[in-house]
Amino acid sequence: MSDIDADLVVIGFGKGGKTLAATLGRQGKRVVMIERSNQMYGGTCINIGCVPTKSMVFAAEEALGHPRDPAMYTAAVHRTAELTASLREQNYAMLDSIPGVDVLTGTATFLDAHTVSVQADDGVVTVEGHHIVVGTGSEPVWPNIPGLQGNPRAMTSAELLATDQLPSRLVVLGGGYVGLEFAAMCAAYGAHVTLLERQPAVLSREDDDVAAVAVKLLEEAGVRIVCAADVTSIDESTVHYRVGARETSVEADGILVALGRHPVTSGLNLEAASIAIRDDGTIAVDEHLRTSQPHIFAVGDVNGGPQFTYVSLDDYRVVLDQLNGNGSRTTSDRVAVPYTLFMTPPLARVGLTERQAREAGSAIKVAALPVAKMATVPRARIVHQPAGLMKVVVDADTDEILGAALLSYDSHEVINTVALAMRHGITATTLRDSIYTHPSMTEAFNQLLGML
Template sequence: MADIDVDVLVIGWGKGGKTLAGAVGKQGRTVALVEQSASMYGGSCINVACVPTKDLVHSAARRRAEDDPQAWFTDAVAGRDALTEKLRARNHAMLADVETITLIDGRAEFTGPHDVEVTAGTDRLSIHAQSIVVNIGTVPAAPMFDVESARVFDSTTIQHIDPLPERLVIVGGGYVGLEFAAMFASFGSRVTLLDHGGTFLKNEDRDVVDAVRSLLEESGVQIILGADVRSVRDSVDSAVVEAAIGDETRELTADAVLVAVGRRPVTDDLNLGAAGVEVDERGFIVVDDGLRTAAEHIFAVGDVNGGPQFTYISLDDNRIVMDQLSGAGRRSTADRVAVPYTVFLTPPLARVGMNEAEARTSGQNVVVAAKAVADIAAMPRPKIVGETHGLIKVLIDADTDLVLGATVFSIDAQEVINLIALAMRQGVTASELRDSIWTHPSSTEALNEVLAAAQPLTG
């Protein structure tokens, strides 16, 4: 006999899981939500990922040249911690106040298709559930090179580094590495970014890449491509990074090294086999387009299912599963169209839909509208706030006048890209965006001028 028998068991406090638990509980069904760490109530986003890192990005961007780097960083981290503590408490209260929801601290392990044992120290609790949702997320991937240093950090631990490193080496040129490179450079660190690839930001258009690279280098970030890191070891007062760069082996010294080489699922200890749940070669849980696993009553939502690793995707995962549990069961991942993303540099870089390379091979008659932010006369907001870096670029199907994709590298990019994505989903034409009435001064009104400059895609 189970110690607890519930309608729905949710393992992990991620965005999708916690939202689903609240919705199911408010319907009057019984729910158990298991989380192994009290410091992760609310999920990764509010505790170690989206919210705290963007809070630090904002604090870094506000630092003036005359502000002491260490003091500013210390205050920024304190502000970050106060924010996450507040959000964590609020998230816990939102579910704790629902009578049908039981919150449980401990580590979950499947013992059968419908059964999970939760361990907390010497305590054991058995849970039987009709439906189970796995929402345990991912953690930073470990480096593939030798590490013999106490000065190596990941994207979570470096948020509390002390003191602020005067010299920081970042291994990994992906979007996480870029955000931390820009952030720590703004805090006052000398940053060197090592990218294993030979092409910087390979998924972005070259004009966008040039603009991003120029911004980073202007802020003091040194970017080294084709760097194959072999090891990190400690010397007397620093870390030494050994890397093969081209035909030579170089040693770089740093006060700290951030390894940002992706994320991995934390599925190893769940004993998924006991439930008949399959994982892929990387450990991500295999799901269908309704987010059902090989065991049809078990779902996987959020990063752990191998989909795009964004909080808003986890939220949409929740909608899909809720439709399976309480609706018509028609909603699926195939419904997702024009999903945007943003890299929180200063200013942010956001994109949705096709890039230029994809547009060229699409077989469509494409026109492109692009302008540097500093040259957009109808968009004074960047000049008002003193941030004129970047560009705005929109790709359009000349035959249908529909937007195929867009890149917004500008202040307020994270907002403007949402508008363009909505236009793509709803079939709003480029001409309608161009001729619409937008508030002034705003960043949206750049669309009036940029889209008026559309030209055939050549070259």
């Protein structure tokens, strides 16, 4: 094929774009999906993000209580690679099996606001789209630290996931969610982990009591956390850094660069389509995810929204409503969006922290309880994960839940119950007096909310 006319062109195989492509394809629309790498069918989540990371975390948790053996890490990497390969194949087949949907593997470049050129292995394909969706995601930031670029020990999270030999001494640059998850995971497999964070503290968005428990758990798991650390240079296997006026260094067999992510827009030639970008490089969109060109949308990480797969899926719903619905759905409709840090146990949060609620002047009630002191919640003990803290913040006047921080086993599941209650105005009293299965972590609400 050299020229294609399509109802919809999607650039990037991520969650929002692929779901939209499949939906419109099944409705009989002519759809073209463009993905630059055959190793990224299905997007970041299943290939180098959520799925492989959590697969490795789960395997590490299975090994808890056993002697640490590097062979466990190698086996987990291979099992994870098999999992992602299977999901990648299924995602490709999902679109390729739909009549009228073509998957093109190659680099996309805008020629104008309706035309995209695709440089594939077997030639150039020109695609004209009535509507176009850009969902090219984000990639790690590589800071300008002397000795970092080109260092064979330095790697991204994706590269570390593909490394089947666990670095004996791992230095993690950055204490955000990626850095903390990989630090905890690699320590669980037996690596000596040092995490260097530029800010005065990690998890600074959390309440102090929640952050303190999380940091203690990370340190007990074997992660050495150094805050206010300014990395000055890297000399082969030595990472030099400064804390205040003190210069020091740490040796590393592996260096994980986890200092944030930026949008993947290089090479798209957005200027040719007159697509506006923000100062941070993300594509500017309105509440309907339309770019400066009304027929072009941007979904997922590239539009500057929260970098979660489930937010990209909601981006799909917003765009679909623009194309097939009444156009009323917007990004401002999102209420109580939870998120999770997959340490062990995971830290899940939704809504306001206690600090945020007090700063807003709200009259609040707060309940916080260590999981180990919840006698009525045996589930955590059954699975040998009794550590952590559960905390809720409630409006003292309306009894509605303002936020929750759950640092506990299965919190990534339980937090969805809290988020659902917040979206629909279900009160703390109703959650407190509800009937839950036993033994489960959800029944913690009976005791925790009873403390209010």
